[in-house]
Amino acid sequence: MVDVQLQHEVEQFLYQEAEILDHRRFQEWLDLFTEDAHYWMPIRSTRARGDEANEFTREDENSYFDDDKPMLARRVAKFDTGFSWAEDPPSRTRHMVTNVRIRNGAGTNEIAVVCNFIVYRSRMATDEDLWIGEREDLLRKVDGQWRIARRKIFLDQTVLRSKNLSSFL
Amino acid sequence: MAIDMHTLVDRARGLVSRRIMADEEIYRLELERIFNRCWLFLAHESQLAKPGQFVTTWMGDEPVIVTRDSHGQVHAMINSCRHRGNSVCRAEAGRTSSFMCTYHGWTYGLDGQLVGVPGYEERYHGDLDRRQWGLIPVSQVASYKGLIFGTFDPQAPPLEEYLGDARWALDYILDQRSGGTEVVGGVFKWLINSNWKLSADNVMGDNYHGAITHRSATTVGHQTLSRIERRNNGRGDDLPAGPGVRPGFSAPLGWGHGFMCDLQPPGDHSFMEHPEPLRSYYRETLPELERRLGPMRARVKKINLTLFPHASFTTSSNMLHVWHPRGPTQTEVWLYVIVDKDAPDEVKQLLRQSAQRHFSPSGMFEQDDMDNWELSTQAAGRTISRNYPLHYGMGLGHEGWEDDGVVSRQINAINDESNQRAFYYGWDDFISSGNWDALRRKRAAWESGQPVAEGAALGG
Numbered sequence: 001m002v003d004v005q006l007q008h009e010v011e012q013f014l015y016q017e018a019e020i021l022d023h024r025r026f027q028e029w030l031d032l033f034t035e036d037a038h039y040w041m042p043i044r045s046t047r048a049r050g051d052e053a054n055e056f057t058r059e060d061e062n063s064y065f066d067d068d069k070p071m072l073a074r075r076v077a078k079f080d081t082g083f084s085w086a087e088d089p090p091s092r093t094r095h096m097v098t099n100v101r102i103r104n105g106a107g108t109n110e111i112a113v114v115c116n117f118i119v120y121r122s123r124m125a126t127d128e129d130l131w132i133g134e135r136e137d138l139l140r141k142v143d144g145q146w147r148i149a150r151r152k153i154f155l156d157q158t159v160l161r162s163k164n165l166s167s168f169l
Numbered sequence: 170m171a172i173d174m175h176t177l178v179d180r181a182r183g184l185v186s187r188r189i190m191a192d193e194e195i196y197r198l199e200l201e202r203i204f205n206r207c208w209l210f211l212a213h214e215s216q217l218a219k220p221g222q223f224v225t226t227w228m229g230d231e232p233v234i235v236t237r238d239s240h241g242q243v244h245a246m247i248n249s250c251r252h253r254g255n256s257v258c259r260a261e262a263g264r265t266s267s268f269m270c271t272y273h274g275w276t277y278g279l280d281g282q283l284v285g286v287p288g289y290e291e292r293y294h295g296d297l298d299r300r301q302w303g304l305i306p307v308s309q310v311a312s313y314k315g316l317i318f319g320t321f322d323p324q325a326p327p328l329e330e331y332l333g334d335a336r337w338a339l340d341y342i343l344d345q346r347s348g349g350t351e352v353v354g355g356v357f358k359w360l361i362n363s364n365w366k367l368s369a370d371n372v373m374g375d376n377y378h379g380a381i382t383h384r385s386a387t388t389v390g391h392q393t394l395s396r397i398e399r400r401n402n403g404r405g406d407d408l409p410a411g412p413g414v415r416p417g418f419s420a421p422l423g424w425g426h427g428f429m430c431d432l433q434p435p436g437d438h439s440f441m442e443h444p445e446p447l448r449s450y451y452r453e454t455l456p457e458l459e460r461r462l463g464p465m466r467a468r469v470k471k472i473n474l475t476l477f478p479h480a481s482f483t484t485s486s487n488m489l490h491v492w493h494p495r496g497p498t499q500t501e502v503w504l505y506v507i508v509d510k511d512a513p514d515e516v517k518q519l520l521r522q523s524a525q526r527h528f529s530p531s532g533m534f535e536q537d538d539m540d541n542w543e544l545s546t547q548a549a550g551r552t553i554s555r556n557y558p559l560h561y562g563m564g565l566g567h568e569g570w571e572d573d574g575v576v577s578r579q580i581n582a583i584n585d586e587s588n589q590r591a592f593y594y595g596w597d598d599f600i601s602s603g604n605w606d607a608l609r610r611k612r613a614a615w616e617s618g619q620p621v622a623e624g625a626a627l628g629g
Contacts, residue, residue: 041531042355043355043357043358045260045261045356046259046261047260047261047262047263048260048263051264054262054263057354057355060518061353061354061355062353062354062355062357062506062521062524064357064525064531065525066521066525067526071526074389074390074391077389078385078386078389078533081388081389082385083384083385083388084385085382085385085537085540085541086536086539158261158358159358159359159360159501160357160359160530161359161360162359162360162530163359163530163539163540164530164539165529165531166531166536
């Protein structure tokens with residue numbers, strides 16, 4: 001059975017991260033990642049039953065995000081340039097994180113955590129987006145704090161029903 | 170209100186009616202006269218490397234299946250069963266030997282022929298000519314250096330004639346190396362609420378918006394992999410600080426095609442603006458490029474090309490955007506990354522990452538284009554605004570046409586809206602011409618520099 005204390009700790013960490021994003025404290029959000037972090041979101045396609053192996057692009061294929069920490073930092077720096085039109089006026093996001101499961105590594109410094117997410121974006125007067133999917137995080141304890149070392153984001157949509165992805169998932 | 174189709178593009182003043190960006194009636198006409206007649210990009214051959222592989226795509230409002238059969242032949246046909254009309258394929262891509270309709274089981278081969286009808290003897294009494302009831306074929310299918318195109322018009326000219334001088338740019342993209350090209354796995358697909366033409370005209374000719382629209386990306390030091398050396402103008406963008414023009418040329422061609430080509434100074438093949446391993450790759454493959462395509466294309470830094478109507482290439486990051494219309498005010502964007510097949514994996518990875526980080530939906534550049542196009546489209550549908558035309562007149566009358574260029578219609582500068590004007594002249598030609606003879610006359614007139622004056626004056 002999973003350690004209840006660890007489960008609680010991980011959930012609180014993910015809720016904290018959601019709050020930081022929704023409150024647009026992006027510099028703080030960057031601090032949640034390890035220096036060697038990798039942030040990746042493959043493309044999904046509609047495939048026939050039996051062809052599920054090809055549903056998501058592989059790591060050597062195209063992806064929405066394939067970022068190291070400096071790239072994430074550049075995305076964050078972009079918001080503050082005064083010319084970042086996709087986020088000016090800024091989007092209003094709400095990150096819901098649920099179904100948190102600790103997959104393995106309990107009792108060590110690195111644990112694999114899977115969760116479901118719903119991210120709602122409201123923008124300008126009536127623009128709305130809904131991004132729903134599953135995340136696989138590798139969390140690492142650094143100086144007594146959990147940090148995100150890997151994040152894989154698996155969206156449920158194949159054709160993205162959004163004009164852009166200027167928010168983090 | 171009936172719309173006079175002859176008053177939508179004002180060539181004398183470089184004005185374009187906003188109505189063509191939002192009007193339902195004009196959109197229906199575009200489907201009939203443009204998307205059902207022009208050669209449209211369908212797929213890259215590397216997506217159909219093996220027999221039985223297929224992809225599904227759009228040709229205007231028609232869903233199409235593109236296949237490679239067991240003999241290696243490529244086919245394209247409408248994804249709709251001839252019995253009741255249901256789709257016969259629901260996947261985006263895959264591999265199969267046939268397509269069975271899930272309604273009653275009519276089954277079609279990879280060439281679209283009807284090969285199976287449940288109850289053919291018992292219920293139809295053998296009285297059904299299966300040869301007449303195959304999937305509706307795309308009238309013509311042809312490849313150009315790895316790209317597969319199709320047209321619904323049996324009268325359409327051969328693909329190479331349709332592409333015309335745009336081949337000069339296409340060859341640069343597709344034919345630098347003997348091994349040809351391939352696409353990276355995965356096609357980005359996303360929906361934007363804007364008219365397809367605003368995107369198509371942007372890529373081929375808008376050398377004006379970067380300094381404003383994309384300023385945030387360049388401000389934080391994010392640069393495309395274009396072969397343009399960055400000028401130190403304090404803003405980090407790719408426009409000259411003062412008056413002047415980018416070294417290169419614009420090619421506003423007939424039938425709505427057009428491209429911008431940035432050039433290196435003669436003799437400069439340093440590629441210093443590129444990160445490794447791309448820099449070394451370009452240096453090492455330059456002799457092959459020059460041997461295959463000649464000295465002029467060995468000087469190319471970057472090409473932006475739109476093949477009319479909706480296929481836009483950008484050689485920074487080697488991208489192909491296809492702007493599928495999903496109605497007058499919605500576009501489904503498909504983004505492919507094209508790489509030399511024989512390039513090292515590290516080069517392919519760099520180009521893939523660059524495309525994703527710049528021009529996918531999350532791209533540092535692309536994300537800032539979308540609101541501009543969506544809000545422009547919304548305005549085009551409004552009752553007062555739509556009567557005020559859009560200004561595409563930058564540089565009209567000041568072009569400085571070159572007669573001795575590498576293509577028929579050339580301006581040795583990249584600093585106006587000539588390419589966008591050529592796009593809307595081509596659009597107008599297709600909308601107003603009933604047959605290909607008329608279209609050929611108009612293209613010949615445009616490319617000879619003596620365009621037939623057409624189109625009435627617009628208000629505003």
